[in-house]
Every structure is written in C-alpha cells, then in structure tokens.
Amino acid sequence: MKIDDMAAFAAVVRLQSLSQAAEALQLTQSAVTRRLQNFEEALGVELLDRHTKPLKPTPIGLRVYEQCRVVLREIDALRELVASDAVPSGALRLGVPQTVGDTLLLEALQRLQETYPELHVQVSSGWGSGLLKRLESGELDAVAALFPAGKVFPEGLVGQSLARMNLVVVAPRGFASRKHYRLAECQQHGWILNPDGCGFRAGLQRALAEQGLNLAVNLEIFGTDLQLGLVANGMGLGLVPLPLLEGSRHRERLEVLNVTDFKPVIDLWLVRAAFVGNLQGAVDLVGEVITRRLGGTPPTVPAA
Incomplete structure (x- = not known):
C-alpha cells in the first residue's frame, strides 16, 4: 500500500471528481485512475461506486476514506517536523x-x-x-x-x-450638512457596492432589513479603488474598511459619515x-x- 495511492483516493472522494483530483494533485487523470486501482487492489475491496455521478465512495469506501484522512494528517505532521524550517520554494x-x-x-x-x-x-x-x-x-x-x-x-x-477594522460609510467631500446621520437617511442616496457574495454588502443588507428597508444599489462593481473613485464623483455612498480609505488616492475627495445606528467592525x-x-x-x-x-x-x- 502506497501513500500516493491513498492520497489519490482521498482527493477523488473529497472533490467528487477525477479531473479535479488530477488537477489538485498535478497529475493526469490516467495516473490518478491507476493509483485508485492500485489502492483498491492492495485492500482487496471496491472503494468507489463508478456508476454514480459525481463519484461517490461505496459504504466501505467511506469508512476507508475517514481512516485515510487520519493517516494523511499524521503523515503531514511528520513531514512538517522536517520541512517547516526549510527555505520556502x-x-x-x-x-x-x-x-x-x-x-x-x-x-x-x-x-x-x-x-x-x-x-x-x-x-x-x-x-x-x-x-x-x-x-x-x-x-x-x-x-x-x-x-x-x-x-x-x-x-x-x-x-x-x-x-480589526471599522467599516465606514463614505460620501463625496462636502456631502455632509450635519454631524450625525442614520442609516435610513443614507439609504436614500443609494450605494456603490460589490456584487452579491460580499460580506460588507450582506451586513449592510441585514442592518437595513432590521429597519424594514431594502438595499438600494446604484452601482455594483468590483474593486475598492474604483468604488471610492465613483463615490468621490457623487455616484452614491460607499462602505469600506477605514485603513483602506486612509490609504486611497481618492482620500482627499471623500469624507466619512457618522452613521449613529450602523458601526460595523x-x-x-x-x-x-x-x-x-x-x-x-x-x-x-x-x-x-x-x-x-x-x-x-x-x-x-x-x-x-
């Protein structure tokens, strides 16, 4: 029984794909297939149900997989003992x-x-x-x-x-007419945010929902620098970690709004x-x- 064969089996089960396992291991699919066959022959059991898509382990294959995870973790720990001080390459x-x-x-x-x-x-x-x-x-x-x-x-x-960073609401310089704002007031001007999937956006959306409000998005666009440039041009409000704002080339054209009911960290x-x-x-x-x-x-x- 070879460790490489065991690792190939574990990768196929984890990724549920022969091609993805081959990519992760930097091998050809045929090489991964040979290692799977070698491992099954060494154990004398069928480990994968080859009639399912995606690939799934047989009942005994699932038990073998769980044990392989333990063995491979221990092997990684052993390698770590001798490799962690080596020069990164x-x-x-x-x-x-x-x-x-x-x-x-x-x-x-x-x-x-x-x-x-x-x-x-x-x-x-x-x-x-x-x-x-x-x-x-x-x-x-x-x-x-x-x-x-x-x-x-x-x-x-x-x-x-x-x-640890504060998330701040940003607006074009000269926007603020008073010292304090509430989230509902910011909402009226619309936002420039990342598309769905962004944690900032999700947190803002939850805070608005708690007040019975829907998120109003003016522009969905990737990239903090571009978003801040659009905010500076008056296209909407932004939400950004304070350190990234302070390091932005647009900083002098922006100001932070003091939103009293929304101070995420x-x-x-x-x-x-x-x-x-x-x-x-x-x-x-x-x-x-x-x-x-x-x-x-x-x-x-x-x-x-």
Missing part, C-alpha cells in the same frame, strides 16, 4: 478577496519575491467563504480574507487575526492549512507585511 497558492487585494497584495508579493526567489506565488481571488472552501479542499495553501471577529474555522485550518484574517511545510516562512511573511501595511502589530500567536 515551489508554489505558494494564496487566496485574497479583491476587496483588499488591490491595496495589500502588491507589497506582499514584492517582499516574497525579494526574500524567497525560488518561490512561485499563485494568487486566486474570490469571496472569503469561497476561498475558505478551496483552502479546506487543499486547492490553496493560505487565504487572507475578511471575517467577523471570533470566527471559528473548520478543523484542519489555523487562523490568526491580523487587524470586521477582522482581516490570515488562514492557512494546519500543515504547510516549508511554506510556513512565506505565509508568515505575508501576514507581517499586511499587518504593517494596516498599521498594526504583527500577531505572534495564531488562534486555532
């Missing part, structure tokens, strides 16, 4: 939402290239929840994303909060697989650069 698969990627990613990538020239960084963008699922499935090594304070992550993932988390081997130093460097960029103190103890 190979590929680092990093997930970052576009909300913060435009502002925080450039410096982090530059530092990684300067510090670890043998490392190749692959960046994926998407909503935080989707990136987290990809991290769980082994498609990514680490994710920097915005989640609520106190977020509990799935087993096998380790998260550390890099910064969100954390920027760095989440990684429990075992990342020789990529640990690179993941730590990403966290340090982002924390410094946001004006915080690099955390020393990750929250499990």
Whole structure:
C-alpha cells in the first residue's frame, strides 16, 4: 500500500471528481485512475461506486476514506517536523478577496519575491467563504480574507487575526450638512457596492432589513479603488474598511459619515492549512507585511 495511492483516493472522494483530483494533485487523470486501482487492489475491496455521478465512495469506501484522512494528517505532521524550517520554494497558492487585494497584495508579493526567489506565488481571488472552501479542499495553501471577529474555522485550518477594522460609510467631500446621520437617511442616496457574495454588502443588507428597508444599489462593481473613485464623483455612498480609505488616492475627495445606528467592525484574517511545510516562512511573511501595511502589530500567536 502506497501513500500516493491513498492520497489519490482521498482527493477523488473529497472533490467528487477525477479531473479535479488530477488537477489538485498535478497529475493526469490516467495516473490518478491507476493509483485508485492500485489502492483498491492492495485492500482487496471496491472503494468507489463508478456508476454514480459525481463519484461517490461505496459504504466501505467511506469508512476507508475517514481512516485515510487520519493517516494523511499524521503523515503531514511528520513531514512538517522536517520541512517547516526549510527555505520556502515551489508554489505558494494564496487566496485574497479583491476587496483588499488591490491595496495589500502588491507589497506582499514584492517582499516574497525579494526574500524567497525560488518561490512561485499563485494568487486566486474570490469571496472569503469561497476561498475558505478551496483552502479546506487543499486547492490553496493560505487565504487572507475578511471575517467577523471570533470566527471559528473548520478543523484542519489555523487562523490568526491580523487587524480589526471599522467599516465606514463614505460620501463625496462636502456631502455632509450635519454631524450625525442614520442609516435610513443614507439609504436614500443609494450605494456603490460589490456584487452579491460580499460580506460588507450582506451586513449592510441585514442592518437595513432590521429597519424594514431594502438595499438600494446604484452601482455594483468590483474593486475598492474604483468604488471610492465613483463615490468621490457623487455616484452614491460607499462602505469600506477605514485603513483602506486612509490609504486611497481618492482620500482627499471623500469624507466619512457618522452613521449613529450602523458601526460595523470586521477582522482581516490570515488562514492557512494546519500543515504547510516549508511554506510556513512565506505565509508568515505575508501576514507581517499586511499587518504593517494596516498599521498594526504583527500577531505572534495564531488562534486555532
């Protein structure tokens, strides 16, 4: 029985797809098929029901899969013992939402290239929840994303909060005619927001619903910088983490509204697989650069 055969079986069950498992393992589909056959022959049982689509394990296959997960975690832990201090090399698969990627990613990538020239960084963008699922499935090594304070992550993932940020309502400079506003009054002017799936938008929508109001969206568009430029041009109101506003090139054309009944707070988390081997130093460097960029103190103890 070979570990590679076991890993191929676990990947097929986890992803429910031979092609996706092959992509995740960086193998051809025929190679994955051979490893599955080898594993079944070694155990003397049929592990997959090949008549179902997507692929599903047989009853005994499901029990074998659960045991394989335990074995593979222990093997990862063993590899971690000897690899975690090694110089980062190979590929680092990093997930970052576009909300913060435009502002925080450039410096982090530059530092990684300067510090670890043998490392190749692959960046994926998407909503935080989707990136987290990809991290769980082994498609990514680490994710920097915005989640609520106190977020509990799935087993096998380790998260550390890099910064706690206030979300602020922004308007064109000169917009405010008084010191205080209520959310219902802001709603009348419409919003410039990310499309559905954005946590900022979902939180705003919940707050409005609690007041019996529907979300009025003037423009749906990706990218904090572009959104702030449109707000500055008077196209609607925006919702943005305060540190990203302060670092924006549009800052002088914008002002923060004091909305008394809407003061959301969100954390920027760095989440990684429990075992990342020789990529640990690179993941730590990403966290340090982002924390410094946001004006915080690099955390020393990750929250499990």
